[in-house]
Amino acid sequence: xxxxxxxxxxxxxxxxxxxxxxxxxxxxxxxxxxxxxxxxxxxxxxxxxxxxxxxxxxxxxxxxxxxxxxxxxxxxxxxxxxxxxxxxxxxxxxxxxxxxxxxxxxxxxxxxxxxxxxx
Numbered sequence: 001x002x003x004x005x006x007x008x009x010x011x012x013x014x015x016x017x018x019x020x021x022x023x024x025x026x027x028x029x030x031x032x033x034x035x036x037x038x039x040x041x042x043x044x045x046x047x048x049x050x051x052x053x054x055x056x057x058x059x060x061x062x063x064x065x066x067x068x069x070x071x072x073x074x075x076x077x078x079x080x081x082x083x084x085x086x087x088x089x090x091x092x093x094x095x096x097x098x099x100x101x102x103x104x105x106x107x108x109x110x111x112x113x114x115x116x117x118x119x
Contacts, residue, residue, distance in 0.1 A: 001027065001046065001102035002113050006066050007058040009097060015090050016056075016098075016119070019083050023100035024054060027081035031103070039079065046103035057116035063096045073101045073112045 003020045005011075011019065031039050046052060059065050066082075074080045081100040087093025102109050 001052075001054045001100060001104075002109050003054055003056045004059045004066065004069055004099040004101065004113065004116065005056060005119055006062065006095070006097055007060055007119075008062040008065075009091050009095060011090055011097065019085065019097040020054070020056060022083045023081055023098040026083065027079055027100040027102065030081050031079050042105065043103050052103075055113075056119040057113055058119045059099070059116060066096045066099050069101075069112065070099045073099075073109075076108065076112060078102065078104045078108060078112065 001024060003023050005016055005020070028043060031043050059069055061068070070080045070082055078101050082096060083098040083100075085091050085093065085095045085097050087095070091097065101112060
């Protein structure tokens with residue numbers, strides 16, 4: 001799973017951690033609710049064999065950059081989960097903070113996120 005953080009928002013470390021947690025949990029719940037046997041198998045392998053690996057990357061380009069990334073991943077058939085903030089602390093309400101891509105086969109996720117930098 002790759003967690004793509006909107007670097008333009010300049011969130012604090014704690015805020016980024018919380019938003020990434022929302023994205024990771026939301027993605028797994030979304031896939032579990034989907035009842036797609038192939039995706040369930042990927043989640044099981046991610047959980048059992050990969051130690052629930054998560055990579056956190058930064059995305060430049062603000063909300064549009066985040067939306068473009070999410071659309072590219074979605075078009076490739078990857079699970080995509082977007083987190084929008086409630087706006088109670090550091091960022092404006094409805095700000096797109098994190099896009100989770102996966103869990104999925106790492107080579108497929110890498111095709112979409114290869115150009116991004118580690119946070």
